[in-house]
Amino acid sequence: MATKELYIGVMSGTSLDGVDTALVEIDNGQPRLLAHHDFPYPDEIRQRVLNICLGQKTDLIEIGQIDHLLGVLYADAINALLDSTGYPNESIRAIGNHGQTVFHQPTGSTPFTTQLGDANIIAAHTGIDTVADFRRKDIALGGQGAPLVPAFHQTIFQPTDSSIVVLNIGGIANISVLSPNAPVIGYDTGPGNMLMDAWCHLHRGQPFDKDAEFARQGNVDTDLLATLLEEPYLALKAPKSTGRELFNLDWLTSKLTHHVMDHHDVQRTLCEFTAQTICAQVEQFTLGPSPEVLVCGGGVHNPLLMQRLSALLPDWSVCATDTKGISSDNMEAMAFAWLAYRHIHRLPSNLPEVTGASRLASLGVLYSAN
Incomplete structure:
Protein backbone atom coordinates (compact mmCIF):
# COMPACT_ATOMS: atom_id res chain seq x y z
CA MET A 1 0.00 0.00 0.00
CA ALA A 2 1.37 3.40 -0.95
CA THR A 3 2.44 5.49 2.01
CA LYS A 4 1.08 8.72 0.54
CA GLU A 5 -1.94 9.05 -1.70
CA LEU A 6 -4.02 11.96 -2.95
CA TYR A 7 -7.80 12.05 -2.63
CA ILE A 8 -10.46 14.63 -3.39
CA GLY A 9 -13.45 15.06 -1.09
CA VAL A 10 -16.68 16.69 -2.28
CA MET A 11 -19.45 17.99 -0.05
CA SER A 12 -22.67 19.92 -0.62
CA GLY A 13 -24.73 20.06 2.54
CA THR A 14 -28.26 20.88 3.57
CA SER A 15 -27.57 24.62 3.34
CA LEU A 16 -27.22 24.31 -0.46
CA ASP A 17 -24.75 27.19 -0.38
CA GLY A 18 -22.13 25.69 -2.71
CA VAL A 19 -19.99 22.69 -3.52
CA ASP A 20 -16.87 22.34 -1.36
CA THR A 21 -13.95 20.37 -2.76
CA ALA A 22 -10.78 19.48 -0.88
CA LEU A 23 -7.53 17.99 -2.17
CA VAL A 24 -6.16 15.85 0.64
CA GLU A 25 -2.90 13.98 1.03
CA ILE A 26 -3.30 10.89 3.20
CA ASP A 27 -0.14 9.46 4.70
CA ASN A 28 -0.65 6.22 6.64
CA GLY A 29 -4.21 7.24 7.38
CA GLN A 30 -3.44 10.79 8.46
CA PRO A 31 -4.96 13.54 6.29
CA ARG A 32 -3.42 16.86 5.27
CA LEU A 33 -5.29 19.51 3.31
CA LEU A 34 -3.32 20.61 0.25
CA ALA A 35 -5.89 22.79 -1.49
CA HIS A 36 -9.58 23.57 -1.61
CA HIS A 37 -12.05 25.21 -3.93
CA ASP A 38 -15.57 26.58 -3.46
CA PHE A 39 -17.80 26.10 -6.48
CA PRO A 40 -21.12 27.98 -6.85
CA TYR A 41 -24.41 26.11 -6.63
CA PRO A 42 -26.61 27.26 -9.54
CA ASP A 43 -29.87 28.85 -8.43
CA GLU A 44 -31.97 26.70 -10.75
CA ILE A 45 -30.57 23.43 -9.40
CA ARG A 46 -30.83 24.70 -5.83
CA GLN A 47 -34.52 25.45 -6.26
CA ARG A 48 -35.23 22.09 -7.88
CA VAL A 49 -33.45 20.29 -5.03
CA LEU A 50 -35.38 22.34 -2.46
CA ASN A 51 -38.65 21.44 -4.17
CA ILE A 52 -37.92 17.76 -3.58
CA CYS A 53 -36.63 18.27 -0.04
CA LEU A 54 -39.74 20.20 0.95
CA GLY A 55 -42.11 17.58 -0.37
CA GLN A 56 -43.40 19.27 -3.50
CA LYS A 57 -44.85 16.98 -6.13
CA THR A 58 -42.18 15.34 -8.26
CA ASP A 59 -41.67 12.36 -10.57
CA LEU A 60 -38.92 10.02 -11.71
CA ILE A 61 -38.08 12.26 -14.67
CA GLU A 62 -37.36 15.21 -12.37
CA ILE A 63 -35.33 13.08 -9.98
CA GLY A 64 -33.35 11.60 -12.86
CA GLN A 65 -32.63 15.00 -14.35
CA ILE A 66 -31.45 16.42 -11.03
CA ASP A 67 -29.28 13.34 -10.45
CA HIS A 68 -27.64 14.00 -13.83
CA LEU A 69 -27.26 17.75 -13.34
CA LEU A 70 -25.68 17.28 -9.92
CA GLY A 71 -23.26 14.71 -11.32
CA VAL A 72 -22.13 17.26 -13.90
CA LEU A 73 -21.96 19.98 -11.23
CA TYR A 74 -19.74 17.89 -8.95
CA ALA A 75 -17.49 16.92 -11.87
CA ASP A 76 -17.14 20.59 -12.85
CA ALA A 77 -16.27 21.48 -9.25
CA ILE A 78 -13.60 18.78 -9.11
CA ASN A 79 -12.09 19.80 -12.45
CA ALA A 80 -12.03 23.43 -11.28
CA LEU A 81 -10.07 22.34 -8.20
CA LEU A 82 -7.59 20.44 -10.35
CA ASP A 83 -7.25 23.35 -12.78
CA SER A 84 -6.58 25.76 -9.92
CA THR A 85 -3.88 23.55 -8.39
CA GLY A 86 -2.19 22.08 -11.47
CA TYR A 87 -2.52 18.51 -10.23
CA PRO A 88 -3.27 16.05 -13.07
CA ASN A 89 -6.24 13.74 -12.64
CA GLU A 90 -4.01 10.66 -12.83
CA SER A 91 -2.31 11.76 -9.60
CA ILE A 92 -5.58 11.37 -7.65
CA ARG A 93 -6.27 7.91 -6.22
CA ALA A 94 -10.03 8.48 -5.82
CA ILE A 95 -12.80 10.98 -5.24
CA GLY A 96 -15.12 10.73 -2.24
CA ASN A 97 -18.46 12.33 -3.05
CA HIS A 98 -21.20 12.72 -0.46
CA GLY A 99 -23.92 13.68 -2.94
CA GLN A 100 -26.89 15.93 -2.25
CA THR A 101 -29.27 14.59 0.36
CA VAL A 102 -32.87 15.06 -0.75
CA PHE A 103 -34.52 12.83 1.85
CA HIS A 104 -33.34 11.14 5.01
CA GLN A 105 -35.65 8.75 6.87
CA PRO A 106 -33.50 6.38 8.93
CA THR A 107 -36.31 5.10 11.17
CA GLY A 108 -39.67 3.41 10.70
CA SER A 109 -40.62 0.22 8.86
CA THR A 110 -38.75 1.18 5.67
CA PRO A 111 -35.67 3.23 6.61
CA PHE A 112 -33.84 4.88 3.72
CA THR A 113 -31.72 7.82 2.71
CA THR A 114 -31.37 9.37 -0.75
CA GLN A 115 -28.41 11.33 -2.09
CA LEU A 116 -28.41 12.53 -5.71
CA GLY A 117 -25.46 13.25 -7.99
CA ASP A 118 -24.64 10.48 -10.48
CA ALA A 119 -21.18 9.19 -9.55
CA ASN A 120 -20.86 7.52 -12.97
CA ILE A 121 -20.89 11.00 -14.50
CA ILE A 122 -18.34 12.23 -11.98
CA ALA A 123 -15.97 9.35 -12.78
CA ALA A 124 -16.47 9.73 -16.54
CA HIS A 125 -16.05 13.52 -16.61
CA THR A 126 -13.01 13.61 -14.33
CA GLY A 127 -11.27 10.37 -15.29
CA ILE A 128 -10.93 9.51 -11.58
CA ASP A 129 -12.35 6.55 -9.68
CA THR A 130 -15.19 7.82 -7.49
CA VAL A 131 -16.58 6.50 -4.22
CA ALA A 132 -20.14 7.53 -3.37
CA ASP A 133 -23.32 6.28 -1.68
CA PHE A 134 -21.72 6.26 1.76
CA ARG A 135 -24.83 6.18 3.94
CA ARG A 136 -27.02 3.31 2.74
CA LYS A 137 -24.73 0.46 3.88
CA ASP A 138 -24.90 1.75 7.44
CA ILE A 139 -28.70 1.98 7.24
CA ALA A 140 -28.83 -1.57 5.82
CA LEU A 141 -26.98 -2.63 8.99
CA GLY A 142 -29.62 -1.02 11.18
CA GLY A 143 -27.87 2.33 11.65
CA GLN A 144 -28.90 5.91 11.07
CA GLY A 145 -26.50 6.39 8.17
CA ALA A 146 -25.42 9.54 10.01
CA PRO A 147 -23.39 11.19 11.25
CA LEU A 148 -20.39 9.69 9.47
CA VAL A 149 -17.85 12.38 10.21
CA GLY A 325 -4.83 23.60 12.07
CA ILE A 326 -7.95 22.14 10.41
CA SER A 327 -9.97 24.44 8.16
CA SER A 328 -13.47 24.97 9.56
CA ASP A 329 -14.82 25.50 6.04
CA ASN A 330 -13.33 22.32 4.57
CA MET A 331 -13.74 19.80 7.39
CA GLU A 332 -16.56 17.80 5.80
CA ALA A 333 -15.02 17.73 2.32
CA MET A 334 -11.81 16.47 3.92
CA ALA A 335 -13.82 13.83 5.76
CA PHE A 336 -15.23 12.42 2.53
CA ALA A 337 -11.76 12.27 1.00
CA TRP A 338 -10.77 10.22 4.06
CA LEU A 339 -13.87 8.04 3.75
CA ALA A 340 -12.92 7.33 0.13
CA TYR A 341 -9.45 6.31 1.31
CA ARG A 342 -11.01 3.96 3.85
CA HIS A 343 -13.16 2.38 1.15
CA ILE A 344 -10.31 1.96 -1.34
CA HIS A 345 -8.29 0.11 1.30
CA ARG A 346 -11.28 -1.88 2.60
CA LEU A 347 -11.05 -0.37 6.06
CA PRO A 348 -14.10 0.18 8.29
CA SER A 349 -15.38 3.73 8.27
CA ASN A 350 -18.54 3.78 10.36
CA LEU A 351 -18.76 3.84 14.14
CA PRO A 352 -21.61 1.55 15.28
CA GLU A 353 -21.69 3.26 18.67
CA VAL A 354 -22.50 6.51 16.82
CA THR A 355 -24.87 5.39 14.08
CA GLY A 356 -26.43 2.36 15.75
CA ALA A 357 -25.31 -0.04 13.00
CA SER A 358 -24.94 -3.69 13.96
CA ARG A 359 -21.27 -3.85 12.98
CA LEU A 360 -18.31 -2.06 11.49
CA ALA A 361 -18.31 -1.70 7.71
CA SER A 362 -16.38 -0.07 4.91
CA LEU A 363 -18.87 2.41 3.52
CA GLY A 364 -19.38 3.56 -0.04
CA VAL A 365 -19.59 2.13 -3.56
CA LEU A 366 -16.80 2.39 -6.12
CA TYR A 367 -17.57 3.83 -9.56
CA SER A 368 -14.63 3.15 -11.84
CA ALA A 369 -13.39 5.74 -14.30
CA ASN A 370 -12.46 2.93 -16.76
Whole structure:
Protein backbone atom coordinates (compact mmCIF):
# COMPACT_ATOMS: atom_id res chain seq x y z
CA MET A 1 0.00 0.00 0.00
CA ALA A 2 1.37 3.40 -0.95
CA THR A 3 2.44 5.49 2.01
CA LYS A 4 1.08 8.72 0.54
CA GLU A 5 -1.94 9.05 -1.70
CA LEU A 6 -4.02 11.96 -2.95
CA TYR A 7 -7.80 12.05 -2.63
CA ILE A 8 -10.46 14.63 -3.39
CA GLY A 9 -13.45 15.06 -1.09
CA VAL A 10 -16.68 16.69 -2.28
CA MET A 11 -19.45 17.99 -0.05
CA SER A 12 -22.67 19.92 -0.62
CA GLY A 13 -24.73 20.06 2.54
CA THR A 14 -28.26 20.88 3.57
CA SER A 15 -27.57 24.62 3.34
CA LEU A 16 -27.22 24.31 -0.46
CA ASP A 17 -24.75 27.19 -0.38
CA GLY A 18 -22.13 25.69 -2.71
CA VAL A 19 -19.99 22.69 -3.52
CA ASP A 20 -16.87 22.34 -1.36
CA THR A 21 -13.95 20.37 -2.76
CA ALA A 22 -10.78 19.48 -0.88
CA LEU A 23 -7.53 17.99 -2.17
CA VAL A 24 -6.16 15.85 0.64
CA GLU A 25 -2.90 13.98 1.03
CA ILE A 26 -3.30 10.89 3.20
CA ASP A 27 -0.14 9.46 4.70
CA ASN A 28 -0.65 6.22 6.64
CA GLY A 29 -4.21 7.24 7.38
CA GLN A 30 -3.44 10.79 8.46
CA PRO A 31 -4.96 13.54 6.29
CA ARG A 32 -3.42 16.86 5.27
CA LEU A 33 -5.29 19.51 3.31
CA LEU A 34 -3.32 20.61 0.25
CA ALA A 35 -5.89 22.79 -1.49
CA HIS A 36 -9.58 23.57 -1.61
CA HIS A 37 -12.05 25.21 -3.93
CA ASP A 38 -15.57 26.58 -3.46
CA PHE A 39 -17.80 26.10 -6.48
CA PRO A 40 -21.12 27.98 -6.85
CA TYR A 41 -24.41 26.11 -6.63
CA PRO A 42 -26.61 27.26 -9.54
CA ASP A 43 -29.87 28.85 -8.43
CA GLU A 44 -31.97 26.70 -10.75
CA ILE A 45 -30.57 23.43 -9.40
CA ARG A 46 -30.83 24.70 -5.83
CA GLN A 47 -34.52 25.45 -6.26
CA ARG A 48 -35.23 22.09 -7.88
CA VAL A 49 -33.45 20.29 -5.03
CA LEU A 50 -35.38 22.34 -2.46
CA ASN A 51 -38.65 21.44 -4.17
CA ILE A 52 -37.92 17.76 -3.58
CA CYS A 53 -36.63 18.27 -0.04
CA LEU A 54 -39.74 20.20 0.95
CA GLY A 55 -42.11 17.58 -0.37
CA GLN A 56 -43.40 19.27 -3.50
CA LYS A 57 -44.85 16.98 -6.13
CA THR A 58 -42.18 15.34 -8.26
CA ASP A 59 -41.67 12.36 -10.57
CA LEU A 60 -38.92 10.02 -11.71
CA ILE A 61 -38.08 12.26 -14.67
CA GLU A 62 -37.36 15.21 -12.37
CA ILE A 63 -35.33 13.08 -9.98
CA GLY A 64 -33.35 11.60 -12.86
CA GLN A 65 -32.63 15.00 -14.35
CA ILE A 66 -31.45 16.42 -11.03
CA ASP A 67 -29.28 13.34 -10.45
CA HIS A 68 -27.64 14.00 -13.83
CA LEU A 69 -27.26 17.75 -13.34
CA LEU A 70 -25.68 17.28 -9.92
CA GLY A 71 -23.26 14.71 -11.32
CA VAL A 72 -22.13 17.26 -13.90
CA LEU A 73 -21.96 19.98 -11.23
CA TYR A 74 -19.74 17.89 -8.95
CA ALA A 75 -17.49 16.92 -11.87
CA ASP A 76 -17.14 20.59 -12.85
CA ALA A 77 -16.27 21.48 -9.25
CA ILE A 78 -13.60 18.78 -9.11
CA ASN A 79 -12.09 19.80 -12.45
CA ALA A 80 -12.03 23.43 -11.28
CA LEU A 81 -10.07 22.34 -8.20
CA LEU A 82 -7.59 20.44 -10.35
CA ASP A 83 -7.25 23.35 -12.78
CA SER A 84 -6.58 25.76 -9.92
CA THR A 85 -3.88 23.55 -8.39
CA GLY A 86 -2.19 22.08 -11.47
CA TYR A 87 -2.52 18.51 -10.23
CA PRO A 88 -3.27 16.05 -13.07
CA ASN A 89 -6.24 13.74 -12.64
CA GLU A 90 -4.01 10.66 -12.83
CA SER A 91 -2.31 11.76 -9.60
CA ILE A 92 -5.58 11.37 -7.65
CA ARG A 93 -6.27 7.91 -6.22
CA ALA A 94 -10.03 8.48 -5.82
CA ILE A 95 -12.80 10.98 -5.24
CA GLY A 96 -15.12 10.73 -2.24
CA ASN A 97 -18.46 12.33 -3.05
CA HIS A 98 -21.20 12.72 -0.46
CA GLY A 99 -23.92 13.68 -2.94
CA GLN A 100 -26.89 15.93 -2.25
CA THR A 101 -29.27 14.59 0.36
CA VAL A 102 -32.87 15.06 -0.75
CA PHE A 103 -34.52 12.83 1.85
CA HIS A 104 -33.34 11.14 5.01
CA GLN A 105 -35.65 8.75 6.87
CA PRO A 106 -33.50 6.38 8.93
CA THR A 107 -36.31 5.10 11.17
CA GLY A 108 -39.67 3.41 10.70
CA SER A 109 -40.62 0.22 8.86
CA THR A 110 -38.75 1.18 5.67
CA PRO A 111 -35.67 3.23 6.61
CA PHE A 112 -33.84 4.88 3.72
CA THR A 113 -31.72 7.82 2.71
CA THR A 114 -31.37 9.37 -0.75
CA GLN A 115 -28.41 11.33 -2.09
CA LEU A 116 -28.41 12.53 -5.71
CA GLY A 117 -25.46 13.25 -7.99
CA ASP A 118 -24.64 10.48 -10.48
CA ALA A 119 -21.18 9.19 -9.55
CA ASN A 120 -20.86 7.52 -12.97
CA ILE A 121 -20.89 11.00 -14.50
CA ILE A 122 -18.34 12.23 -11.98
CA ALA A 123 -15.97 9.35 -12.78
CA ALA A 124 -16.47 9.73 -16.54
CA HIS A 125 -16.05 13.52 -16.61
CA THR A 126 -13.01 13.61 -14.33
CA GLY A 127 -11.27 10.37 -15.29
CA ILE A 128 -10.93 9.51 -11.58
CA ASP A 129 -12.35 6.55 -9.68
CA THR A 130 -15.19 7.82 -7.49
CA VAL A 131 -16.58 6.50 -4.22
CA ALA A 132 -20.14 7.53 -3.37
CA ASP A 133 -23.32 6.28 -1.68
CA PHE A 134 -21.72 6.26 1.76
CA ARG A 135 -24.83 6.18 3.94
CA ARG A 136 -27.02 3.31 2.74
CA LYS A 137 -24.73 0.46 3.88
CA ASP A 138 -24.90 1.75 7.44
CA ILE A 139 -28.70 1.98 7.24
CA ALA A 140 -28.83 -1.57 5.82
CA LEU A 141 -26.98 -2.63 8.99
CA GLY A 142 -29.62 -1.02 11.18
CA GLY A 143 -27.87 2.33 11.65
CA GLN A 144 -28.90 5.91 11.07
CA GLY A 145 -26.50 6.39 8.17
CA ALA A 146 -25.42 9.54 10.01
CA PRO A 147 -23.39 11.19 11.25
CA LEU A 148 -20.39 9.69 9.47
CA VAL A 149 -17.85 12.38 10.21
CA PRO A 150 -17.17 11.45 13.90
CA ALA A 151 -14.89 8.62 12.71
CA PHE A 152 -12.82 11.24 10.89
CA HIS A 153 -12.83 13.55 13.90
CA GLN A 154 -11.52 10.67 16.03
CA THR A 155 -8.59 10.36 13.62
CA ILE A 156 -7.51 13.99 13.71
CA PHE A 157 -8.34 15.11 17.27
CA GLN A 158 -7.04 13.20 20.28
CA PRO A 159 -8.37 14.10 23.75
CA THR A 160 -5.92 14.01 26.64
CA ASP A 161 -7.44 14.79 30.04
CA SER A 162 -10.56 16.69 28.90
CA SER A 163 -13.47 16.28 26.53
CA ILE A 164 -13.33 17.55 22.98
CA VAL A 165 -16.60 18.18 21.17
CA VAL A 166 -16.32 18.81 17.45
CA LEU A 167 -19.38 20.83 16.49
CA ASN A 168 -20.36 21.07 12.85
CA ILE A 169 -22.94 23.78 12.19
CA GLY A 170 -24.26 23.31 8.69
CA GLY A 171 -27.94 23.31 7.87
CA ILE A 172 -28.21 20.81 10.71
CA ALA A 173 -25.91 20.88 13.73
CA ASN A 174 -24.12 17.73 14.80
CA ILE A 175 -21.57 16.87 17.44
CA SER A 176 -18.73 14.38 17.80
CA VAL A 177 -17.85 13.79 21.44
CA LEU A 178 -14.28 12.65 22.05
CA SER A 179 -13.64 11.86 25.70
CA PRO A 180 -10.54 10.27 27.22
CA ASN A 181 -10.80 6.46 27.36
CA ALA A 182 -14.39 6.41 26.16
CA PRO A 183 -16.20 5.46 22.94
CA VAL A 184 -16.95 8.22 20.47
CA ILE A 185 -20.46 9.68 20.65
CA GLY A 186 -22.02 11.55 17.75
CA TYR A 187 -25.45 12.70 16.61
CA ASP A 188 -27.49 15.57 15.19
CA THR A 189 -28.49 18.03 17.89
CA GLY A 190 -31.14 19.77 15.75
CA PRO A 191 -31.15 22.75 13.41
CA GLY A 192 -27.96 24.61 12.67
CA ASN A 193 -28.28 27.34 10.05
CA MET A 194 -31.27 25.87 8.26
CA LEU A 195 -34.12 27.77 9.91
CA MET A 196 -32.16 31.01 10.15
CA ASP A 197 -31.26 30.82 6.47
CA ALA A 198 -34.83 30.04 5.43
CA TRP A 199 -36.30 32.93 7.45
CA CYS A 200 -33.64 35.35 6.19
CA HIS A 201 -34.29 34.34 2.59
CA LEU A 202 -38.04 34.71 3.06
CA HIS A 203 -37.89 38.19 4.60
CA ARG A 204 -34.60 39.60 3.32
CA GLY A 205 -34.16 37.83 0.00
CA GLN A 206 -30.68 36.81 1.14
CA PRO A 207 -29.39 33.23 1.40
CA PHE A 208 -28.08 33.76 4.94
CA ASP A 209 -27.85 36.39 7.64
CA LYS A 210 -24.38 37.80 6.99
CA ASP A 211 -22.64 38.77 10.24
CA ALA A 212 -26.01 38.20 12.02
CA GLU A 213 -27.00 41.73 11.00
CA PHE A 214 -30.70 40.77 10.68
CA ALA A 215 -30.79 38.91 14.01
CA ARG A 216 -28.97 41.64 15.89
CA GLN A 217 -31.88 44.01 15.21
CA GLY A 218 -34.26 41.78 17.15
CA ASN A 219 -34.78 40.35 20.61
CA VAL A 220 -35.35 36.81 21.82
CA ASP A 221 -39.04 36.06 22.25
CA THR A 222 -39.11 33.71 25.24
CA ASP A 223 -42.60 32.38 24.46
CA LEU A 224 -41.65 31.43 20.92
CA LEU A 225 -38.36 29.95 22.12
CA ALA A 226 -40.23 27.78 24.63
CA THR A 227 -42.54 26.60 21.84
CA LEU A 228 -39.61 25.68 19.60
CA LEU A 229 -37.89 23.81 22.43
CA GLU A 230 -40.93 21.53 22.79
CA GLU A 231 -40.00 19.74 19.54
CA PRO A 232 -39.97 15.98 20.38
CA TYR A 233 -36.82 15.29 18.34
CA LEU A 234 -34.76 17.25 20.85
CA ALA A 235 -35.65 14.81 23.66
CA LEU A 236 -34.81 11.65 21.68
CA LYS A 237 -31.82 9.68 22.80
CA ALA A 238 -28.94 8.99 20.41
CA PRO A 239 -28.33 7.45 17.93
CA LYS A 240 -30.41 9.99 16.04
CA SER A 241 -30.22 12.12 12.93
CA THR A 242 -32.50 14.64 11.27
CA GLY A 243 -32.73 17.03 8.34
CA ARG A 244 -34.82 19.34 6.23
CA GLU A 245 -37.64 16.78 6.29
CA LEU A 246 -38.40 17.98 9.83
CA PHE A 247 -36.84 21.40 10.32
CA ASN A 248 -38.19 23.56 7.51
CA LEU A 249 -40.33 26.65 6.95
CA ASP A 250 -43.57 24.68 7.29
CA TRP A 251 -42.41 23.46 10.68
CA LEU A 252 -41.52 27.00 11.73
CA THR A 253 -44.80 28.43 10.41
CA SER A 254 -46.73 25.92 12.49
CA LYS A 255 -44.90 27.15 15.61
CA LEU A 256 -45.65 30.78 14.76
CA THR A 257 -49.41 30.23 14.53
CA HIS A 258 -50.13 31.84 17.90
CA HIS A 259 -47.32 34.40 17.79
CA VAL A 260 -47.58 37.79 16.08
CA MET A 261 -43.99 38.89 15.89
CA ASP A 262 -41.51 41.25 14.30
CA HIS A 263 -39.39 39.48 11.68
CA HIS A 264 -36.18 40.56 13.41
CA ASP A 265 -37.33 38.98 16.67
CA VAL A 266 -38.01 35.69 14.92
CA GLN A 267 -34.52 35.70 13.42
CA ARG A 268 -32.94 36.46 16.78
CA THR A 269 -35.00 33.74 18.45
CA LEU A 270 -34.00 31.19 15.82
CA CYS A 271 -30.35 31.96 16.51
CA GLU A 272 -30.96 31.43 20.21
CA PHE A 273 -32.84 28.21 19.48
CA THR A 274 -29.86 26.80 17.58
CA ALA A 275 -27.46 27.87 20.33
CA GLN A 276 -29.53 26.44 23.17
CA THR A 277 -30.23 23.11 21.51
CA ILE A 278 -26.52 22.66 20.82
CA CYS A 279 -25.39 23.67 24.29
CA ALA A 280 -27.96 21.54 26.09
CA GLN A 281 -26.29 18.53 24.49
CA VAL A 282 -22.66 19.64 24.79
CA GLU A 283 -22.82 20.41 28.52
CA GLN A 284 -23.71 16.77 29.25
CA PHE A 285 -20.19 15.81 28.27
CA THR A 286 -18.22 18.20 30.46
CA LEU A 287 -15.13 16.32 31.59
CA GLY A 288 -11.72 17.44 32.73
CA PRO A 289 -10.16 20.82 33.50
CA SER A 290 -10.16 22.24 29.96
CA PRO A 291 -12.95 20.87 27.74
CA GLU A 292 -13.09 22.29 24.22
CA VAL A 293 -15.76 22.87 21.59
CA LEU A 294 -14.15 22.98 18.15
CA VAL A 295 -16.56 24.52 15.65
CA CYS A 296 -16.65 23.99 11.89
CA GLY A 297 -19.20 24.54 9.12
CA GLY A 298 -20.92 27.71 8.01
CA GLY A 299 -22.16 28.57 11.48
CA VAL A 300 -18.63 29.41 12.57
CA HIS A 301 -19.02 32.65 10.57
CA ASN A 302 -22.10 33.76 12.52
CA PRO A 303 -20.59 35.99 15.23
CA LEU A 304 -23.80 36.17 17.28
CA LEU A 305 -24.17 32.40 17.32
CA MET A 306 -20.53 31.95 18.35
CA GLN A 307 -20.97 34.52 21.11
CA ARG A 308 -24.02 32.70 22.43
CA LEU A 309 -22.24 29.35 22.40
CA SER A 310 -19.41 30.79 24.48
CA ALA A 311 -21.85 32.46 26.90
CA LEU A 312 -23.95 29.32 27.34
CA LEU A 313 -20.86 27.12 27.87
CA PRO A 314 -18.76 29.11 30.36
CA ASP A 315 -16.73 26.05 31.38
CA TRP A 316 -15.73 25.27 27.83
CA SER A 317 -13.31 26.84 25.39
CA VAL A 318 -15.28 27.53 22.18
CA CYS A 319 -13.22 28.17 19.05
CA ALA A 320 -13.02 27.35 15.36
CA THR A 321 -11.20 24.19 14.29
CA ASP A 322 -8.80 26.51 12.44
CA THR A 323 -7.06 27.09 15.78
CA LYS A 324 -6.08 23.40 15.65
CA GLY A 325 -4.83 23.60 12.07
CA ILE A 326 -7.95 22.14 10.41
CA SER A 327 -9.97 24.44 8.16
CA SER A 328 -13.47 24.97 9.56
CA ASP A 329 -14.82 25.50 6.04
CA ASN A 330 -13.33 22.32 4.57
CA MET A 331 -13.74 19.80 7.39
CA GLU A 332 -16.56 17.80 5.80
CA ALA A 333 -15.02 17.73 2.32
CA MET A 334 -11.81 16.47 3.92
CA ALA A 335 -13.82 13.83 5.76
CA PHE A 336 -15.23 12.42 2.53
CA ALA A 337 -11.76 12.27 1.00
CA TRP A 338 -10.77 10.22 4.06
CA LEU A 339 -13.87 8.04 3.75
CA ALA A 340 -12.92 7.33 0.13
CA TYR A 341 -9.45 6.31 1.31
CA ARG A 342 -11.01 3.96 3.85
CA HIS A 343 -13.16 2.38 1.15
CA ILE A 344 -10.31 1.96 -1.34
CA HIS A 345 -8.29 0.11 1.30
CA ARG A 346 -11.28 -1.88 2.60
CA LEU A 347 -11.05 -0.37 6.06
CA PRO A 348 -14.10 0.18 8.29
CA SER A 349 -15.38 3.73 8.27
CA ASN A 350 -18.54 3.78 10.36
CA LEU A 351 -18.76 3.84 14.14
CA PRO A 352 -21.61 1.55 15.28
CA GLU A 353 -21.69 3.26 18.67
CA VAL A 354 -22.50 6.51 16.82
CA THR A 355 -24.87 5.39 14.08
CA GLY A 356 -26.43 2.36 15.75
CA ALA A 357 -25.31 -0.04 13.00
CA SER A 358 -24.94 -3.69 13.96
CA ARG A 359 -21.27 -3.85 12.98
CA LEU A 360 -18.31 -2.06 11.49
CA ALA A 361 -18.31 -1.70 7.71
CA SER A 362 -16.38 -0.07 4.91
CA LEU A 363 -18.87 2.41 3.52
CA GLY A 364 -19.38 3.56 -0.04
CA VAL A 365 -19.59 2.13 -3.56
CA LEU A 366 -16.80 2.39 -6.12
CA TYR A 367 -17.57 3.83 -9.56
CA SER A 368 -14.63 3.15 -11.84
CA ALA A 369 -13.39 5.74 -14.30
CA ASN A 370 -12.46 2.93 -16.76
